[in-house]
Amino acid sequence: MLEHNQHIQQKISEKFGEAVYNFEESYNTLHFEADKDINLKILNFLKSEESLQFNFLTDLCGIHYPDNKGKELAVVYNLHNIAKNIRIRFKVYTDITLPEVYTATSIYATANWLERETFDFYGIIFVGHPNLKRIMNVEEMDYFPLRKEYPLEDQSRTDKDDEMFGRQIMQRPMIN
């Protein structure tokens, strides 16, 4: 593991202990996971800590893992320390039956629309968001289209099944 990544891992582990886990380095980027309740504390710490200074939120998006019971939805934060050019990434998971994550809008203004987009696509509710409504799709829409259960194309077609893309066939519930 690269030296600066080791340093970041050590700093975060010291501060949050058991609540952050699964540290990994891939393509020179440090990646870890954390409990969703402390996402704001982590972001604040990463931004304000003297030796870390992740002052730029590059990207924020959602992911759906339908097989990951109790942790179906994830929110990914891509952070960047612009001065030292170090990027890190972390994920928090949430239950699909109560998909609530605290909003990062107060720390990074960037998060505002990115969280709206994540809400629009995955239905993750960002608690405390100033204006949480759909951004890409129409407001009347009653489902969250990027969740894996919603198929892209005509369901009678079999040439686009998951099987054809090297994956196990997943039973899809019909759209109500």
Added chain:
Amino acid sequence: MSQPHHIILPEGSIEKTTTTLNLGPTHPATHGVFQNILELDGERIVSAEQTVGYIHRAFEKIAEHRNLYQITTLTDRLNYCSGPLNNMGWHLTCEKLLQVQTPKRVDYLRIIIMELARISDHLICNSIVGVDSGAFTGFLYVMQYRELIYEIYDEICGSRITTNIGRIGGFERDFNDIAFTKIQKFLDEYPAVLQEFENLFTRNRIFVDRLVGAGPISAERALNYGFTGPNLRAAGVDYDVRVVSPYSSYEEFDFTVPIGSTGDCYDRFLVRNQEMWQSLSIIKQAMNKLADLKGKDATMFHADVPEYYLPEKQDVYTKMEQMIWHFKIIYGEINMPKGEVYHSIEAANGELGYYLISDGGRSPYRLHFRRPCFIYYQAFEELVKGGLLSDAVIVMSSLNLIAGEMDA
């Protein structure tokens, strides 16, 4: 105010003193399909609410059902003023995931294409700023030279706007002599044009008066809003992905990163103009580097990636192995390595990032586009609040808002 109105308001209600104005979705000043609901007090803007999503095409969902090479055609529909930049960014992301090392010649050819695309994008943006402030001449004048750039694309990949240029590992075919002649022609003719364009605008009293102080933003706020590219640099932050995390051999090139100080429309205009000069210099350097390549390096136009790079058509018809690869690639029967990559390039609008998650399948498990202009358009209200309605129009064009990129 000829007729007194007879609306009876409920008791205790306050009469509205501001005017609501819908700017867009199909207003000539928006240069794309998006809406601004402005609240005006006279001509001063009290608040603005932006609505995007009119041309949302669910690219992220579509990408989950497409093979890597099929996603390239989705990417050039993001920022359609500089399609090749998006294509290259996507190829570089795939190459990062697949850990493909491209030959130097491919890097240089890519840089030529990317810088041409940057010029064509900045050219449109800056001349549109001119149009919105009342100077139409510049726009018509430079449009002719964007055509030269499009002709170069045409020669290389056969299309002009949605280019689908390049492949994973390099280019589908080598640049021909006509392409190089056209690039050289552009390099010879364009500097004088750009100089004249600058003469027309940079010290023009009316133009300067309209732009200076319109839509300023501080460096700190710009960073907080996730600004990147020329708009961030106009605010005084020298962040350029080409410099901080070089890709495609940018580290070998000598160029400066122009910055502004106030982050207003005029600074954005100047930064873009300067960047065009830098791009020209980069293209010249790349042409020289190409000429210096010797032997086998001087003819390579793709890396050796049999799983993703289509074999030559002639071989497909005559050789077994090549035919198998051809079908495997076209049908997308190749499993990607498992992993998560984030790769970004300096697109015309800023940091264009691709966050690609692969679960080992044949299409991405999740693909997220970090679209610079979607992210910085959030700041629009802060930029125009307290300004005049006419400022809002210039701010919109000088931010270079591209609806395709915003809505993905």
